[in-house]
Amino acid sequence: MTATNSSNVILDINNLVVGLGRKADAHRIIDYLSLQVHEGETLCLVGESGSGKSVTSLTVMGLQQKGMLVPSGGSVKLVGEELLTASDRRLRQLRATRMAMIFQEPMTALNPVVPVGRQIDEVLRAHTDLDARARRQKILAMMEHVRLPDVQRIFSSYPHRLSGGQRQRIMIAMALVLEPKLLIADEPTTALDVTTQKQILALIRDLQRDHGTAVLFITHDMGVVAEIADRVAVMRHGRLVEAGPLQDVLRTPKMEYTRNLLSAVPSLVPRAPRPETTEPVVLEANELSKVYRERSLYGKAREVAAASNVTLTLRKGRTLGIVGESGSGKSTVARCIVRLIDPTSGGVRLAGREISDLSRRLLQPHRQKIQIIFQDPYRSLNPRVTVGESIAEGPINYGMPRKDALARARELLELVHLPPDAISRYPHQFSGGQRQRIAIARALALDPDVLVADEAVSALDVSVQAQVLDLLDEIQRRLGIALLFITHDLRVAAQICDDVAVMQHGRVVEQGPAAEVLTNPQQAYTRALLDAAPGRGWDFANFRPVSEGVVATA
Amino acid sequence: MLGYLIRRILAAIPVMGVVALFVFLLLRLTPGDPAAILAGDNATPEQLDRIRTSLGLNEPIYIQFYTWVAKLLHGDLGVSLISNKPILEMIGPRLEPSISVALATIILSILVAVPLGVIAAWKHGTWIDRCVMGLSVLGFSVPVFVIGYVLIQVFAIDLRWVPVQGFKSISAGFGPFFERIILPTCTLSFIYVALIARMTRASMLDVLGEDYVRTARAKGIGETGVLLRHALRNAAVPVITVIGSGFALLISGVVVTESVFNLPGIGRLTVDAVLARDYPVIQAMILLTSGIYVGVNLLIDVAYTLLDPRIRY
């Protein structure tokens, strides 16, 4: 909007240096960073993990870990007032009145033992002289302003009674109740489902427009950037890579890093469909259901259907995606299929053999045909076992001599593009992406027919995510393995799946070829999901809006 | 709320059942003739017979257990082998010293330990923190009776501020009562303060790293408000828990302290019973103290629900 009106600079960061510890030669987390946020403008600060974007925001607020992160140079000015040298008392006065912040995790950012109304009230009591009645009026008005329903009830509710989206609205109300000049939003929608994310983004956008707030919006998600930014600043290793108006950065990125970052964002437009195959069906789920019973000592048992009547078919060499928001039951289905949990009813046929009713012992020979990789690469490898031993564990379980199993581990490491000497190292010596490769190698060691990937790339940075997706694709082509890919990310699903099943509340609401479901959805829920996907108008990898791309190819 | 309370009480029943079974089996499963163990080496056959009938040792073991539990449920704790008095009557006059010291210890300890723990966590890593932690390790390590004798030496013998030993009922005036329980209370408080201060500090450190504490700071409220309104309230559950589980330690401490200070409480009664092998009394005392422990922890379960709205009734 008002992108270059330099007279209204709200936040002015100039050559900021933040070191790890007090020593002069300390490692610099922030390395001569300069940026400005103007009145009524949203500046998106983008970067992958470890880029220093969160440290920047905490330093502005004066909330960085004292003694650990030490600002050692430069200046941070809020409406002309220097913050780095301000006293603690002055900083406290400025917080919530001039600058406010909302955080990533609405689940943990609110005090669980205090009603949310009182938590907002604290801001007013700390910074104003209003009496109780006026404060309550103001809070209720603010809660209505952030579009919370039934504000009287929510006012006296504890946080655990509210949904994630409602909690984030409370956070926003708390941040904006005193109309600060600057709002810092640190990944405020990352922990939310896409439909909620869309509403929160719209809310921030509207509030900013109404009040002329300057917003420093921190995110790793290019889709969100495209939705909300006026200007974009890209950070890497604590340095500013590139800054400019949204259109300029997305269309004509000047730096190679920015270009790579954009290229790695998977397109929401499904990849060209692969020809139908008549390969044999390797995995079938038939009316699969999982019901959890919560039994209390007295009172009636409560039943929760985590998955009901899920039917799926997966052919050799194909990829089936299960997409859905959190709580849709997609992970439950995956875990039932791998028999980490036992389905309540329904069947799972693996290579034509029914496995859902086999006992643990009888299941043993079939286990090797289906393997799983998990979301969190930091927890999916035993930290006390070498990479080689981890990979060899499966083959040894099925009778392969140790020496051969380790030789096989070495081959697999090569297959996943890790050096053979990784075999004798421990997981902590590898990055997240590398660990995920190791987990893939471990799953492949048993030559499975089916590989289940449960949010396997969700915890990874976008560039690493692209590499792991490429690897899975390559492995599928070389080994003809079938992939069951569970994800909440429609972009990822569009790029890797042949077929998708959309789940909501434990049921499959729509199922079919990815190219059809994701471009011409038949169900309202699928449409809503697609509609909520941030940045759906942009084809990041080709540096142009989607519509232009369609026109260009037409 | 009522349902929650009922569930907690129901859950306490098997615990007391295990205690009763354990106490019951302790004598019966000890190798050798239980009557001979209790009567000692020089017992006459008549003495042995008397013990057997009094404990019902001639019956099959399950009938023994049944009759014993049935009596217990009617409030009959049995009869002492030595004095032949009903145990319930023996306990009555012994309660005042024990309860006075225990209650005074809990109050004093919480008043001292919680602020210490909060300050230590707030000033994490500074010399204040290290002092508090050092003192708390010391409190764990010095035996109760050593602390007791050091306090007697200093305050009763050298300074002559208080009497060395003994007990006066509160009905005889608060002054004499107070000056006789102050040393036992201080003695016993050492370990309890150590326990609570440590847990308060650890729990506060956990909570101070939570996101909502950062939110509170981002709101611009003062450090005291952050510490007390946001952190301490959330840190309270583990602290309350340790006050409850530490109650077993407190009971053990009462037993020792009463011996050091010559207080005529239930601890002394127990020790005397052990030395005289008066098994019905030992049995009753273990049941009683375990019952108190279970009861205190029941109260603490209820306290949780007041402190944390997330705990479901």
Next chain:
Amino acid sequence: MAIETLPESTIPVTRPFRVKFGFLTSTPIIAVATICLALIILMAIFAPLLAPHDPLLLTPSQRLKPSSAQYLLGTDAYGRDLLSRIIYGARISLVIGLGAAVCSIGVGLLIGLVAGFFRWVDAVLMRIMDGLMAIPAILLAIAVVSLSGASIWTVMVAITIPEIPRVARLVRSVVLTAREEPYVEAAISLGSSLPKIMWRHLMPNTIAPLIVQGTYVCASGILTEAILSFLGAGISPETPTWGNIMAEGRAFFQVKPSLIFWPGLLLSIAILSINLIGDAARDALDPRMKQREGK
């Protein structure tokens, strides 16, 4: 994490069951504690060489003597050399402390593993543990000792029993947490057998907390033994233990306080050292605690 290059550094290899003991000298206070404990252990081992007199030798003519060249710390009410009795007393304390730690960890580990892995016995085992925990440790111990006679073995058993529930609960909670870890689920889907999963993926997680718990049990065992002896319900009174010396000193407290002071001091130093080492071990070994310190 974006850089997909293998770090070239050769970080020292850590093995599953190996624990680094570098924490023993991590701060000056811990170092002093380690030295104190080492001296007490040496004193116990070489008691026959160090003690100037026979700790059991009664010399009725030399009752309650003050410190002298012959009796460095004086004599007790039966004319026995106090110093020699204190030196020998270290043996009983350490044996009992170590024994209680080893036994309670052995039994507790077994119960905890079973309870953590088999849901059908979990409820029963945990109720039994709850019951045991409800009985105050000292009362339980004196009851056991008074019934089965006062030998070093019964005292050890009496001290071990009340410690078992804490160890069992600790192991159970570690197992319950660890079995939710994706790497354990991965092992299940790799077809690893239950014993293999337990040994390879679950047991190693219990080592560090058990070492820490072991030091605490050791300290508390030494303390309990002293209290048992002090109450007259411990090892037979003529045996030189720190608790026995103090128990005998009770009657003569106003005449000769050193009968309580010296063994009490040594007892406190021993327990303090072990507790300090335990704290240091926890800070060094327990990743959760380390995280907490890092905050």
